[in-house]
Amino acid sequence: xxxxxxxxxxxxxxxxxxxxxxxxxxxxxxxxxxxxxxxxxxxxxxxxxxxxxxxxxxxxxxxxxxxxxxxxxxxxxxxxxxxxxxxxxxxxxxxxxxxxxxxxxxxxxxxxxxxxxxxxxxxxxxxxxxxxxxxxxxxxxxxxxxxxxxxxxxxxxxxxxxxxxxxxxxxxxxxxxxxxxxxxxxxxxxxxxxxxxxxxxxxxxxxxxxxxxxxxxxxxxxxxxxxxxxxxxxxxxxxxxxxxxxxxxxxxxxxxxxxxxxxxxxxxxxxxxxxxxxxxxxxxxxxxxxxxxxxxxxxxxxxxxxxxxxxxxxxxxxxxxxxxxxxxxxxxxxxxxxxxxxxxxxxxxxxxxxxxxxxxxxxxxxxxxxxxxxxxxxxxxxxxxxxxxxxxxxxxxxxxxxxxxxxxxxxxxxxxxxxxxxxxxxxxxxxxxxxxxxxxxxxxxxxxxxxxxxxxxxxxxxxxxxxxxxxxxxxxxxxxxxxxxxxxxxxxxxxxxxxxxxxxxxxxxxxxxxxxxxxxxxxxxxxxxxxxxxxxxxxxxxxxxxxxxxxxxxxxxxxxxxxxxxxxxxxxxxxxxxxxxxxxxxxxxxxxxxxxxxxxxxxxxxxxxxxxxxxxxxxxxxxxxxxxxxxxxxxxxxxxxxxxxxxxxxxxxxxxxxxxxxxxxxxxxxxxxxxxxxxxxxxxxxxxxxxxxxxxxxxxxxxxxxxxxxxxxxxxxxxxxxxxxxxxxxxxxxxxxxxxxxxxxxxxxxxxxxxxxxxxxxxxxxxxxxxxxxxxxxxxxxxxxxxxxxxxxxxxxxxxxxxxxxxxxxxxxxxxxxxxxxxxxxxxxxxxxxxxxxxxxxxxxxxxxxxxxxxxxxx
Numbered sequence: 001x002x003x004x005x006x007x008x009x010x011x012x013x014x015x016x017x018x019x020x021x022x023x024x025x026x027x028x029x030x031x032x033x034x035x036x037x038x039x040x041x042x043x044x045x046x047x048x049x050x051x052x053x054x055x056x057x058x059x060x061x062x063x064x065x066x067x068x069x070x071x072x073x074x075x076x077x078x079x080x081x082x083x084x085x086x087x088x089x090x091x092x093x094x095x096x097x098x099x100x101x102x103x104x105x106x107x108x109x110x111x112x113x114x115x116x117x118x119x120x121x122x123x124x125x126x127x128x129x130x131x132x133x134x135x136x137x138x139x140x141x142x143x144x145x146x147x148x149x150x151x152x153x154x155x156x157x158x159x160x161x162x163x164x165x166x167x168x169x170x171x172x173x174x175x176x177x178x179x180x181x182x183x184x185x186x187x188x189x190x191x192x193x194x195x196x197x198x199x200x201x202x203x204x205x206x207x208x209x210x211x212x213x214x215x216x217x218x219x220x221x222x223x224x225x226x227x228x229x230x231x232x233x234x235x236x237x238x239x240x241x242x243x244x245x246x247x248x249x250x251x252x253x254x255x256x257x258x259x260x261x262x263x264x265x266x267x268x269x270x271x272x273x274x275x276x277x278x279x280x281x282x283x284x285x286x287x288x289x290x291x292x293x294x295x296x297x298x299x300x301x302x303x304x305x306x307x308x309x310x311x312x313x314x315x316x317x318x319x320x321x322x323x324x325x326x327x328x329x330x331x332x333x334x335x336x337x338x339x340x341x342x343x344x345x346x347x348x349x350x351x352x353x354x355x356x357x358x359x360x361x362x363x364x365x366x367x368x369x370x371x372x373x374x375x376x377x378x379x380x381x382x383x384x385x386x387x388x389x390x391x392x393x394x395x396x397x398x399x400x401x402x403x404x405x406x407x408x409x410x411x412x413x414x415x416x417x418x419x420x421x422x423x424x425x426x427x428x429x430x431x432x433x434x435x436x437x438x439x440x441x442x443x444x445x446x447x448x449x450x451x452x453x454x455x456x457x458x459x460x461x462x463x464x465x466x467x468x469x470x471x472x473x474x475x476x477x478x479x480x481x482x483x484x485x486x487x488x489x490x491x492x493x494x495x496x497x498x499x500x501x502x503x504x505x506x507x508x509x510x511x512x513x514x515x516x517x518x519x520x521x522x523x524x525x526x527x528x529x530x531x532x533x534x535x536x537x538x539x540x541x542x543x544x545x546x547x548x549x550x551x552x553x554x555x556x557x558x559x560x561x562x563x564x565x566x567x568x569x570x571x572x573x574x575x576x577x578x579x580x581x582x583x584x585x586x587x588x589x590x591x592x593x594x595x596x597x598x599x600x601x602x603x604x605x606x607x608x609x610x611x612x613x614x615x616x617x618x619x620x621x622x623x624x625x626x627x628x629x630x631x632x633x634x635x636x637x638x639x640x641x642x643x644x645x646x647x648x649x650x651x652x653x654x655x656x657x658x659x660x661x662x663x664x665x666x667x668x669x670x671x672x673x674x675x676x677x678x679x680x681x682x683x684x685x686x687x688x689x690x691x692x693x694x695x696x697x698x699x700x701x702x703x704x705x706x707x708x709x710x711x712x713x714x715x716x717x718x719x720x721x722x723x724x725x726x727x728x729x730x731x732x733x734x735x736x737x738x739x740x741x742x743x744x745x746x747x748x749x750x751x752x753x754x755x756x757x758x759x760x761x762x763x764x765x766x767x768x769x770x771x772x773x774x775x776x777x778x779x780x781x782x783x784x785x786x787x788x789x790x791x792x793x794x795x796x797x798x799x800x801x802x803x804x805x806x807x808x809x810x811x812x813x814x815x816x817x818x819x820x821x822x823x824x825x826x827x828x829x830x831x832x833x834x835x836x837x838x839x840x841x842x843x844x845x846x847x848x849x850x851x852x853x854x855x856x857x858x859x
Contacts, residue, residue, distance in 0.1 A: 006036060009058045013040065014071035014161070014537045015776060017229050019432045019491030020240040025065060028236070030486070032064060046075070066726060068230025080402030082334060083130045083149040084139065086119040102138050106130055108195060120149060127401045128791060132336030148332055165290040172222045172283040175214045176276075182207050183276040204264040211275035212260050218279045219253045220287070239436035239490055245285055247440060248482040253277035255475060272468055274460075274475075280819035281483060288826020292488070292833060309386030309407060314351035315343040317395060325339045330858040331824050338401055344383075346395040352385040353405045361392030379471040403767050413505050413513060413763070424786060425494040425521055432491060439485040439801070446805040447478030476818060480804035484821035485797060493789035496836035501782035504842050509750070509765040510775045517761035520745045521779035523726045527674055527718060528739070528771065530731035531669040531685035531692060532643075532661055534749055535699055538570050538732065538767070540661035542578035543642060546633055548626075549654040554582050556655055560647055562588040563611045566624035569644060575613070597621075598684040598735045601645075613650045615688065618645050619653075627655045637688030641698065667699040673847050675700075677776065680725070686735060713739040730764075730772060747772060770848050777845050785839055789832045800840045843844035 006596070009339075016022055022040040025047065029038035034055025040047045049061055058074050065072035096114050099121070103109050108129025113122040123135055139146050176466040186192040196207030220227075229242025247295065256273035261817050263269050310333055318327040319341070328343065335353050336342065341357060343348050348817045349679040350363070357723075362374035365387045376388055377383055383396055386407040402408065453459055454470030462474045498515045529535050547556060561579025565571040565588050600621070601614015610621055619626065630653065637658045645657040671681050684705040685692050692706035705716055717727050717739055729736070729743035740746030740760045748760030749767045764771040804821050808814045816824075 003299050004348060006050055007053045007663060009049045009051060010075040011049065011058070011059055011062060011065065012073045012075050013045055013047050013065060013228065015232065016045060016070065017039075018241040018488045020233065020238050020436065021070070021431050022491075023432070024233075024238050024676050025068060025070065026490060029061065029064065032061075034601075041495060042491055043499055068236050069228065081122055081124045081125055084121045084123070084136070084137055084146040085149045086121070087147050088144040098142060099139060099144075102142060103135065106134075106138065109135075110621075111463050120300075121146075125402065127338050128592060132335045133337060133346060136335075148334060162290065162293050163285060165293055166220055168225070169283065169286040169290050170281070172218050172286050173332060175218045175222070176279040176283045179211050179214045179218075179276050179279045183273075196388060201264050202267045203269055204260065206479065208260055211273060212257070214714055215253065215256070215275040215279045218282050220248060222251060223282045226282075226285075236360070238433070239440070241436070243436050244439060244482050244485060245281070247443070248479045249278040249281050251475060251479050251482075252281065252818065255472075272472060274472075274479075274818075275816045277479065279477075280820040284822040285483075286827055288715050288823075288830060291826065291830045292597060306687050307411060309349065310597075311349045311351055315345075317341045317343055334399055336401055338398055340398045342396050342398060344389045344396055346389060346391050346393065348389050348573070350383045350387050350389065350394075350396060352398045353400040353407075354383055354398045356381050356383060356394050357397045358395035361394050363394075364388040364390065409509060410506065411766075413511050414502055416514060423516060424783075427513065427790070428493060429491040435485070435490075439482065442801060443478045443481040443804065446481050447474045450474035450477050450806065460606055463809070463813075468653045475803070476815070477806045478823040479818040480816050481801055483818050484800045484804040484816070484825050489788070489796060492832050492836075493827060494534055494792050496833050497782055497786045497789060497839065500836050500839040501778060501842075502783075504839055505775065505778055508771070508774055508778075508844070509768075510771050510778065511763040511765060512775065513761050513763075516780055517745060518779050520726070520729065521762065521776055522746055522783040524679065524728040524776060526680040526682065526720060526725040527728045528682045528684055528720070528743065529701070529732065530713075530729075530736050530739075531683060531687055531695055532568050532765055533732040534730050535667050535683065535695060535769070536661040536663055538661065538749070540571055540574040540643070540659045542574055542657055544637070544658040544662045546630075546658075547655040548630065549649065549652065551654070556647070557582045557609050558589065559606050559609065560607045560613055560657070561612055562591050563594070563602055564593045565672075566591060566604070567602050568662070571645065572602065574661075575645070575657060597636065610628070610650055614643060615644075615686075615707070619648065622651070624648045624651055624653055630656060630836035635690060638688055639694060641691060641694040663698050664769055666769050669847075670773060671700040673773050673845070675774075677773070679776070682720075684716055684739070686710075686713075710735045710738045714742045717742050728772075728776070730769075732767075733750045740775075747775065770844075773848060774844050778842060786838060789835050789846055793828065794831060794833065800824060800828075841843035 013025065016025075019042055022042040026038050026040045029035055029040075029047070029049060036050035036052065037421045038047065038049045047065070051061065061195040062072040062074060070398045071361060096116060100112050100114070103112055103123060108126040110124040110125075110126060114120070115122075121139075125132075125135065136146060136148075148158065154580065155518055182196055182478045186196060192266065196210075197205045199205055213410070226242045226245045229240065230246040233240040233243055251276035256275045256278070313330050313332055314336055316329045316331050316336070317325050318329070320326045326743075336352055342354070346361070356377050356379050360376070360378040363377045363383055364374045365384060377394065381401075385400075385405045400406075403412075418811055438710075451471055451474035453462070454473060464470060468476075493513065498518055499517060502512045502514070510520070522738060532538065532540070545553065545556070547553065549556075557575075557579040561576050563662055564575045564579070567573070567576075589607050592604065596602045597614070597691065599617075601612065601618035603610065603612040603618075603622075605611070605612075612618060612624065624646075630646075637656075640660075641656040641663075642660050645659060646653065647655045647657065674681055680703075681701050682703045682705070683692060683696050685700045686708055687706060689706040690706075692704050696702070696704045704714075714734070717729060720727055722745070726745075727743045728745040728747055729739045730747040730749065731737075732749035740748060745762060747762045747764060748759035750763055750765035762775050764775070800821075803814075804816045806815060
C-alpha cells in the first residue's frame, strides 16, 4: 500500500443497536481490499477508515456499509470545506463541468462535490493557496450568484435521531394505552366488560378485534425499525439486540393472532391474547431507546462546546497604502482567509489563530487550555481562535484558518480519542458475539421446560392464572427471558465512559488520545520527567558569560547568536535573545553548514569561522580541550543550578555561557503528591550531572539520569519497564520524542514541539505539572467507572435472566411479565450511560485546589 495514497474517511453510520453491529461493520470493512484500518464507534455512531484512495473510494465504503443494511453518510473531512448554494438556475451555456473546470484551474482546490438536484457545491481547499472569497469570485465570474451554506451539523443529526425516537414512542403510546385499558382495566368494569365481550363471530369478541386493530400498527409500522435491524443483523451472519426484541414481540403478537383466528372459526375456543404484551414491549423499548440516545448525546457534549467557541462572524479591516484602517466589513467566519486582519471587540471572541498587530488586552484562554487566569496579549503575541477578549480592542492578523487552527486540532484530537477503543472493550465484543444466540437458546429451553412441566403435572395447576393455559404460561417466561437480556449495556460500558472522560480532560486542559492512553495511564506507577521546559519554566535566560578568548563580548555573541538562531532548543533561544540585545547591526551574518547534534549542541560556519556551541560531550567529540579553571567555573555554575554552555571558535575554546532556567513553582508539590499516590518520580535529562542533581534536589526527586542522549533516554525507560514499572514520560522537545513513544504513556507539555506532541499519548495544554496529577487521577476514576459499568451490566444479566425464566416463581410466586422485562431492559442501558455521565462532575484532587488557593501556579 502506497503511504502517499493513504487517506482517512469519516462516515456517520445510523442503525447500529449494539456492539455486535459495530464489530460486524468493522470486520466487513477490514476485509475489503485497500483498507488499512477501520474503527466503528457505537457511542458516536461514526466510522473512521484509513484506506488507499487509489483502490477504494469513500463512495465505495458508503456503499459497502449500506449493503449491510445501515445508513451511511460521508462526514466533512476538513473544516476547510466551503459549502455554497446556487441562487439562480444555471444558464444554458454554463454547465457544472464549466464550474468544475474553472475551479480546478486554480491551485489549492482539493476536491469538488456537486449536488445537482439541490444545486449545492462543496469545495475543499488548501487555505495557504486559495481562500473562500477567491473561490466565490471564480464561480460568480461565470455569471452565477451563490450563497454561503452552513456545513451539515453533527449536532442536528443527533437531535433528529432523538426526535425520531420520541415521535415513535408517542405514536406507540397512543395505540398502546387503549390496548392496555381494554385488556387490563375495562375487563373489571361490568358495563364495559359486557360491551367488550360481545361476540362478533363465533367466539371472537369486540375487545379482541379492537386489540388486534390497535396492536398491528404498533407491531409492523412503529416497530418496523426492529424488523429492519433484525434483517441487517441476520444478513451479516450475526445477531443483535433487534433480533431479541423481534423474537419476543413476534412470539406475543403471532400467538395472539392465532387466538383471533381460532376464536373466529370456533364457538368453543377460548384463550387469552398477548396483544398488550407485544404493544407494551415495543412502547417501553422505544422509551428506553429515546432516553438512551438523549443520554448518549450528552456524552459528546465536550466537542459541541468546543465547536460553539468560534463566533459566527468577524470584522475584517481594510487598510490604505500607509497602513491606516480605511474600512470594516462583517463577514461569516467561513470566509476568513490567511493574512486577513480582524478586529476583536471587548468581550468578543477571537475568530481564528493569529498574531496581535495592534492593541493590548487580557485574553481568557481557559476554554482552550484550561488555564483559569486571563493572559496579557500585546503586539507580537499569538492568540488562539475561540478565546475570549477582555476589555481592550485587538487587531489580529490571521495566520491559521480551518483545520490548521489550535481549536480544530483539539476537536480532532478529542474526536479521535472518542473513536478509539480501549483494550478492555474487547471483553464486551467477545461476549456480544455469543450473547444473542445464547439468550435465544435459553428462552426456547425455558419455554419448553415450563410447558413440559405443565403437561406432565410437575407443578400445581393453581400456579397458572385463570386466563391462561400451560402453553401461554410457559410462553410468558420465554418472552421475558428474550426481552430482559441486554447486550447494549455491555457494549456501552466502555465507550461512553471514555467519551465523557476524554471530554472532561479536554475541558481541563488535558488532551487524552483515546481509550488505550486512558487505560494505560491508570496503571502508571513511575513518572519520568525531562528537565528543561518540563520541571523548569522553559524560559531560560543568560545570567553570566566568561570569555576565554581575547575578543569583544559583542563580537562573541555576533557569532554565537547567528548559529543559535537556527536552533529551536530553549537554551539556544535564550542565547539568541541575549545576543539580540548586544547586536550592533540589523540581521545576522550568513550561516552555512549548520548541524544540530541532538542532546549535545550545534555547529556551523559563520564568516569563514567554525563555531561549535554545546556541552562537554560536544566539545570532547570535536577534540577541543579546555583548562582546569574553566572546569572549576562550570562546576560552580552547575552547583547553582545553571547550565554551562561551551563555545569554540576554529577548534579553540572561546567562552562559557551560564544559562539559568528557574524551576516551575508547582514542581515540588506535584512530586510530593505523586509520592502520596504511590507513584515514583525520576528525572532524565541531557544536561550535566551537577545541574541535574541541583534541580532534582530542589523539586524532591531522588533518582537522576544526566547527560542522556535521546537514545539513552529511551533505553533507560525500556530498562525500567523490564523491572516491572509502568512508565509515564513527560517531555517537551524533539529529543524527548523517542522516550515519549517508548513509554507506556507519553505526556507532552502543550508548549513543546509539534513532534513531541505528536509522539505523546496525552498533551498537557497548560504546560502545568499539576495536570500530570489530574491526568492520572481522571484516568483512574474513569476506569473505576468502566469497571462499575461492567459489573452492573454483567450482574444485571446474571440475575435478571434466571428471574425472568421463573427461578423465583416456585418459592415466591413472583413472575416477571414481558412488558416489565422490557422496562428493566431499557433501564439497564440508560443506567450505564447515566453512570458514565456522572464523570462530568469530576473534580480535581483537593490537594491541587489547595495549591491554587495558596498561589502555587505556573508562570
